[in-house]
Amino acid sequence: MTSGTGNDVLVRGLRVLGRAIRTEPRLFTISAIGSSFFGFLIIANSYVVGAVIGRVVVPAFSERRVSSGGLALTCAVLLGISGLRVASIWARRLGAGFMQFRLQARYRRAVTRRYLALPPEWHQRHATGTLLSNASSDVEAAFAPIAPLPFAVGTIVMIAGALVALFLTDWVLALVGVALFPALFALNFFYSRRMAPRQIHAQRMRAKVAAVAHESFDGALVVKTMGREADESRRFGVFVTELRDALVAVGRLRGVFDPLMESLPSVGTLAVLLIGTWRLQSGAITVTELISVAFLFTVLAFPVRAIGWVVGELPRSVAGWERVQAVLAAEGDLSYGTGDLPGTGPAELRFDRVDYRYADGPPVLSDVTFTVPAGTTVALVGATGSGKSTIAALAMRLVDPESGSVSLDDVKLPDLSAPALAAATGLVPQIPFVFDDTVRGNVALDRPEIDDDAVRAALRLAQAEGFVSALPDGLDTEVGERGTSLSGGQRQRLTLARALAGRPRLLVLDDATSAVDPRVEAAILGALRESGTSLLVVAYRRASIALADLVVYLHQGRVVATGTHTELMDSQPGYRDLVTAYEKADQ
Amino acid sequence: MSEAGTFDTVRRGLSLSPELRSGLAGTVGLAVLQMSGRVAVPIAVQQGIDHGINGPSGPDPAVVAVVVALTLAALAISTLCGYLMTRRLFTVSETALGGLRSRTFRHIHDLSMLHQQSERRGSMVSRVTGDVDQISQFLQTGGVQLLLAGGQLIVSTVVMFAYSWQLTVVVLLSFGPAIGVIRFFQKRLAGAYRTVRERTGVMLGAVAESVVGATVIRAFGVSGRTARRLDTAVDDLRTAQQRAMRTSVLSFSSGEISAGLALSGVVVAGVLLGVDGDLTVGRLTAFLFLVTLFIQPVQIATEQLNEAQNAVAGWRRILDVLDVDPDVADPDDEGVELPAGPLSVRFDDVSFRYPGGPMVLSDVDLTLDARRKYAVVGETGSGKTTFAKLLTRLMDPAEGTVLLSGTPLTGVRFSSLRSRVVMVPQDGFLFDATVAENIRFAEPSLTDDQLRTAFTELGLGDWLAGLPAGLETAVGERGESLSVGERQLVALVRAYVADPDLLVLDEATSAVDPATEVRLQYALDLVTRGRTTVAIAHRLSTAESADEVIVVDAGRVVQRGPHARLVAEPDSIYAKLYASWLEQTR
Incomplete structure (x- = not known):
């Protein structure tokens, strides 16, 4: 969490604003000019009102005679000012709003582009919720001060203009303004400084409440089956109370600030009245001028608050901006080569002395060497944590090895272009991921070479044709967010079909049929073997292992032995223990 | 989502959180006192002009000084009342909303599994977070302003009547058309904001997909397709936001135009009345000040009513959840214990x-x-x-x-x-x-x-x-x-x-x-x-x-x-x- 002194936040916040202005200079200019013009009109209006009283009302009242020309002119001027004010408000608000929305959209695109470009390893290090809020609420917070910004800029221009007008009217009355405006600014800054930590605390409590709710609803089934609804409500209630206290603390401060902000300009008006009478007595000013100035102070009060809005949003803006920047500046992109994979048909996968570790952790793989000869099936067998899934990720170049190389048909993976790599390989991950799309969309993924026939063929091969044809709209059935309308096994078969549809030259199955009934699994594996692709399988079930041409036996990130299942059963006691342990468990 | 009327939603929401009404009379009383302080200034101007500046023996600072001193005292009281009122309002409303959060949380747990599953998890979470926050944020900013604006509107109208009923009629007439226009836009705005919320949901869904499915997207080389979907979702949201903004600005303008009409109407009518001897200069001047006090709340109200739409929508979504009967309910006291063993x-x-x-x-x-x-x-x-x-x-x-x-x-x-x-x-x-x-x-x-x-x-x-x-x-x-x-x-x-x-x-x-x-x-x-x-x-x-x-x-x-x-x-x-x-x- 970003903290630091208030001034520090102010400086950094202004920098964010500067960046925003440089990004959308045209919209900012329109809205700032609109806003400044608005300020000018407010001053003009005060003087017109003063003039109306002094030059039209007072003479008319004293002479009991109306000059209809004067009245008409007054009306025309007041209405004209009103019309211009509407135009200036349009420019200010539409300019500011559009600027804010465009900035949000631009940075949402930029952030999500980074999500797509950054490697899976980076994704693993960041919680889904954080990444979601980086693209939504953080972007929103970063540009929250943009909405009132032009208003605030216009207000500063207006205050400068008002001071000039005041000095032109009477230097003594101007001193009231000189005293009042800095007081207003000081109050605003004091308020923002004091408010920032309270807001941040409230925001933190909001996040906490959301986290507890999310987890509790995630585990709703356990809560229900254990009858813990009341205890969960109590646990949630503790955070709700803390959030309430935080928000009430925000309210208390507001309670001090808001009425003071309202009263200060009134004090100004009263001072003008008092001093003005004295100046009037000495003949330094006229009634017109006195009324103009008094009126000016009443209408100035509101716009000054725009500055407070901007300053108040800055801490949140800085925090959001910095989180957004962290994503934009994140490194570790995989760079792709330009090469194609020559030839057609099954490809040979080779791991050559591969080492791998996550960030600063201990080594996950050490000196891993093995080959999946073209068209064969190789099973990876090892206990939990032996590095099987990491090998699957390396084979797809989801990550790059620390040292050593992974190659397909003797082409090193980093030399391949991204499309060539995606076309040559297919992955079915442990946890199936289904897009919020139709069955067809999920299998074809808009890959141009995959038509409906290819989709159906892939579904057939994945033993998914049966359940898909039973769906209400067949291939056109929407499967819902994350495929919630499908069972676990159905999702796995759908993702398998997706991989098969691309006719990959190497297919990697990372424990990909775990939720499928054993009978169906057997049928799938049989069909895959016949399809003739090179197959790398992370396997637990003995049937899957026995189907492989070759088994790579891993222990703690090292290849202990490679051979057929029968060979390893004979020569490797560790392997035998592992597989028979499973067998025992399964009987 | 049901589309119950705004009034209905607010009425039901209030009846669900009776705490919101506790001490309401006191809070409103304080708000009225605070507002009276604001009206004190135009009255001071009138008194100052009529008795001090245009006094029988020329400008008289002593009279003005008395008026100013009295008004300052009134302002001080008003400021204090403002503080007390805001404090009360926040304590009451946040306590009530905390209760609403807890109640909704419990209710969701009490719903049958069937209902729990039919809702997306994220949307259940937002019932007890984002939706309540929306009401809370509205109350924290707009709610206070709206309450004060209401008070200011009433107090300034009363004082305007006291000064001149004819001019008050002129002011009210100038705002007549605006009320119709604002009502017209209010409906369209509600629709526009609904679109914004829906598209926000779609955008979040698209982002979630790109994050949760990062590995698959990379493995299949379909980042182009995902990027296109994201761009569409992001830009659709922006378009909806801009449309809502345009409607909101149009609605706001009508208030601004009415302000111009009121001001010029008051000058013309005021001069005509004054010539007939029904009005003093001070009263007319005070009236012009009062008109600004009248305009401000109208403008704030149009602004905040838009925000209120969001809060009401949040409230409505919470009510929708609370309306779902826990169909697999605990028989509680009417139930029996399972036999032992x-x-x-x-x-x-x-x-x-x-x-x-x-x-x-x-x-x-x-x-x-x-x-x-x-x-x-x-x-x-x-x-x-x-x-x-x-x-x-x-x-x-x-x-x-x-x-x-x-x-x-x-x-x-x-x-x-x-x-x-x-x-x-x-x-x-x-x-x-x-x-x-x-x-x-x-x-x-x-x-x-x-x-x-x-x-x-x-x-x-x-x-x-x-x-x-x-x-x-x-x-x-x-x-x-x-x-x-x-x-x-x-x-x-x-x-x-x-x-x-x-x-x-x-x-x-x-x-x-x-x-x-x-x-x-x-x-x-x-x-x-x-x-x-x-x-x-x-x-x-x-x-x-x-x-x-x-x-x-x-x-x-x-x-x-x-x-x-x-x-x-x-x-x-x-x-x-x-x-x-x-x-x-x-």
């Missing part, structure tokens, strides 16, 4: 279907004896999981009755039901806490020693000792620091310490690494001992070791009996299932 199960002609769906389970009629182990087997989609949900009263049957030891399940108090009947769900969900806290979820009173004993009794002492911090090991979000099998171990211990009389196991389908699998089987054996156990079996070992196997196919019980007998029935469904299992393991 081991529990038997009876399904009396039970059928189940999801609302509007086909039958999932039909005419299930069977009895399960106490203290015996049953395995329910069948293919995916056969209805075996539904069987478990009916047995634990996560759902109620469409027809027929489920009875435990002769007591209909629907009449059993939840406190009794949930302590005697425990289900271990497939994914063995763990909370982001330590191992100890996860076990204590079932039985909060257990000491560390008792927890350790439980692990040892299930043969898991060495496993626990092998964890980095033993009982205090954090399991991570959804237990993800542990392997799938280890999560099941913890879930099993949790069920064990709950000490139920009927244990329902929904076996995990995903593969578990062999060493853990052995532990799991051993522990399972001990946990089920002496209890009525119903396992939704995915492993043949579970079916084989059960006292009896119940085979479900297409929503009906087709076979029942001990493994040895069923497997010998040629061409039976169970024989086929068993054959394919064998094929897998041999």
Whole structure:
């Protein structure tokens, strides 16, 4: 969490604003000019009102005679000012709003582009919720001060203009303004400084409440089956109370600030009245001028608050901006080569002395060497944590090895272009991921070479044709967010079909049929073997292992032995223990 | 989403949070006092002009000084009232909203599983977070302003009437057309903001997909497609925001134009009245000040009413959730306790279907004896999981009755039901806490020693000792620091310490690494001992070791009996299932 002194936040916040202005200079200019013009009109209006009283009302009242020309002119001027004010408000608000929305959209695109470009390893290090809020609420917070910004800029221009007008009217009355405006600014800054930590605390409590709710609803089934609804409500209630206290603390401060902000300009008006009478007595000013100035102070009060809005949003803006920047500046992109994979048909996968570790952790793989000869099936067998899934990720170049190389048909993976790599390989991950799309969309993924026939063929091969044809709209059935309308096994078969549809030259199955009934699994594996692709399988079930041409036996990130299942059963006691342990468990 | 009227929503919302009305009279009283302070200034101007500046003997600072001093005192009181009012308002409203959060949270937990599943998890969370925040944020900013604006409108109107009823009529007439215009835009704005909210949801969905599916997107090289979808969602949202903004600005302008009309109308009418001697200069001047006091709240109101639409929408969504009846409800005081001792199960002609769906389970009629182990087997989609949900009263049957030891399940108090009947769900969900806290979820009173004993009794002492911090090991979000099998171990211990009389196991389908699998089987054996156990079996070992196997196919019980007998029935469904299992393991 970003903290630091208030001034520090102010400086950094202004920098964010500067960046925003440089990004959308045209919209900012329109809205700032609109806003400044608005300020000018407010001053003009005060003087017109003063003039109306002094030059039209007072003479008319004293002479009991109306000059209809004067009245008409007054009306025309007041209405004209009103019309211009509407135009200036349009420019200010539409300019500011559009600027804010465009900035949000631009940075949402930029952030999500980074999500797509950054490697899976980076994704693993960041919680889904954080990444979601980086693209939504953080972007929103970063540009929250943009909405009132032009208003605030216009207000500063207006205050400068008002001071000039005041000095032109009477230097003594101007001193009231000189005293009042800095007081207003000081109050605003004091308020923002004091408010920032309270807001941040409230925001933190909001996040906490959301986290507890999310987890509790995630585990709703356990809560229900254990009858813990009341205890969960109590646990949630503790955070709700803390959030309430935080928000009430925000309210208390507001309670001090808001009425003071309202009263200060009134004090100004009263001072003008008092001093003005004295100046009037000495003949330094006229009634017109006195009324103009008094009126000016009443209408100035509101716009000054725009500055407070901007300053108040800055801490949140800085925090959001910095989180957004962290994503934009994140490194570790995989760079792709330009090469194609020559030839057609099954490809040979080779791991050559591969080492791998996550960030600063201990080594996950050490000196891993093995080959999946073209068209064969190789099973990876090892206990939990032996590095099987990491090998699957390396084979797809989801990550790059620390040292050593992974190659397909003797082409090193980093030399391949991204499309060539995606076309040559297919992955079915442990946890199936289904897009919020139709069955067809999920299998074809808009890959141009995959038509409906290819989709159906892939579904057939994945033993998914049966359940898909039973769906209400067949291939056109929407499967819902994350495929919630499908069972676990159905999702796995759908993702398998997706991989098969691309006719990959190497297919990697990372424990990909775990939720499928054993009978169906057997049928799938049989069909895959016949399809003739090179197959790398992370396997637990003995049937899957026995189907492989070759088994790579891993222990703690090292290849202990490679051979057929029968060979390893004979020569490797560790392997035998592992597989028979499973067998025992399964009987 | 229901589209109940704004007024209706607010009325119902208020009746749900009666706390909001507590001390309302005091709060409104303070607001009126605060507003009176604002009106004091125009009155001071009038008094100052008429008696001080235009006094009989020329400008008289002494008179003005008295007026100013009195007004300053009024201002001070007004400011103090403002502080007290804001403080009260915040305390009351945030307390009420906190209550609303808690109530909604509890209500969601009380909803049947069916309803919980039909909602996206994220949207349930936002019922108790974002939606309440929306109301809270509105009250924190707009709500106060709206209240004050209302007060200011009333007070300034009253004072205007006191000065000149004719001019007041002029002012009110100038704002007449604006009210119609604002009403017209209000409807369109509500629609525009609804679109913004919907598109925000779509945008969040698209972002979530790109984050959760990052690996798949990369592996299939479809980042182009994902980027296009994201861009569309982001730009659609922007377009909707801009449209809402345009409508809002148009609506706001009408207030501004009315202000111009009012000001010039007052000048013309005021001069005409003044010429007839009905008005003093001071009164007319004060009136011009009052008109600005009248305009401000109207403008604030138009602004904040837009914000209010958002808050009302949030309120409406909360009410929608609270409106859903917990159809599988706790009979509470009207319920009975389950009879003591081991529990038997009876399904009396039970059928189940999801609302509007086909039958999932039909005419299930069977009895399960106490203290015996049953395995329910069948293919995916056969209805075996539904069987478990009916047995634990996560759902109620469409027809027929489920009875435990002769007591209909629907009449059993939840406190009794949930302590005697425990289900271990497939994914063995763990909370982001330590191992100890996860076990204590079932039985909060257990000491560390008792927890350790439980692990040892299930043969898991060495496993626990092998964890980095033993009982205090954090399991991570959804237990993800542990392997799938280890999560099941913890879930099993949790069920064990709950000490139920009927244990329902929904076996995990995903593969578990062999060493853990052995532990799991051993522990399972001990946990089920002496209890009525119903396992939704995915492993043949579970079916084989059960006292009896119940085979479900297409929503009906087709076979029942001990493994040895069923497997010998040629061409039976169970024989086929068993054959394919064998094929897998041999």
